Amino acid sequence: MTVNSTPQTADPAVSRPVSKSLVPLLTGGMGLSMLVLYTIGALGPSIIDDLGISRSRLGLLPAVAFGTATVLSLYAGHLTDLVGGRRAFIVLTALIGADFALLAAGHGYPMLLVALVLAGVPQALANPSTNKLIAAHLPPQRRALAIGIKQSGAPLAALIAGLSLPALAHALSWRTAILLVVPIALLASVAAAATLPRDQAPTGPRVLSLPAAPNAATRWLMAYSLCVGCGLASLSTYLPLYAHQRLGMGEQQAGALISAIGLSGIITRVLWARFSSRLSDIPSSLLVLAVAALGFAVLIPAATHGTWLVWIGALGLGGSAAAANAVSMIAVTKGRGFGQTGHASALVSMGFFAGFVAGPIAFGLLADGRAGFGGGWTLVCAVFLAALLCARAGRVTLRASA
Incomplete structure (x- = not known):
């Protein structure tokens, strides 16, 4: 099967005023x-100090x-196409509150693993639900900037986490610092229920099913997202530990490195979103980002x-790396050959998430072994190089299908 390539059109709701809170x-x-x-x-x-665990178990x-x-x-x-973006978004924010409560309350490494299994549910719903709401309630000329802004939420979280959590953990405890997230997530869920536009009636099949097999355009974007996710997750998980231990x-100060990633990610995600919306060749943007990510990744092991x-x-x-996912989501939302917004977002997100699985595990095993942190940073450089090759392949694929 191939993914439907019919361009997405805005829901009739886009002709009505949209809540400023969207x-x-x-x-x-x-x-x-x-x-x-x-x-x-x-x-x-x-x-690590509290639980006495290894680097590889941290990455797990x-x-x-x-x-x-x-x-x-x-x-x-x-599921998002079926129940609507608004309902999916309310569920995901409520689940985040429950997850952080469990994460703070659980004692011992096994309970942390259980809490983090639950954390995967809102992560899976995030891009499909937010992209669905933007496609349904904003006109095409406003979508790219909206995507860039909402994708800046991830580096914004990095900025806040890096600045606040280590200090809070030092003053209170790391579990108490985590617990403070719970009321914020629940407040977001209540605000979403009160202000987001109502979902329209679903038009597709009512039975939950797997997405159609990805077409060529979606496959290369999934591969690119896999590579970027692998490198970015390794960086986000291990950079503070590397800075502290090596x-x-x-x-x-080591935690503030996460804030540095977040700060530049916020700015560049919005800027790249505005710039890429004017390009017919989005793989060119992704290629530039992969080249930049590779160049900057080399500096990390050189910091010794x-x-x-x-x-x-x-x-x-x-x-670079943190901005790439925003450009990928713009490609999906513009709907040129990627199919329905919900399905295509989920497929590309699946590739991105798969990288977030492989990266921390592989990096942790290398860091605990003879290769040490140097082996881990070599892995990061290698996956960004692979992302570069995927972007080149994407340019060829889209030009051939044009």
């Missing part, structure tokens, strides 16, 4: 859905969350010769 809420929801990754990264030194924590998200992404797109930084290099690397990777 884009801010979607931005917050995207940030909350990814916050667990940045929480594990920012609090990694505290978690975000991996199980994104493993769940990868599997559920097979159904999340159609570069001698304090826990709060000067810690200032790790800050440049973090800022650069936030502006």
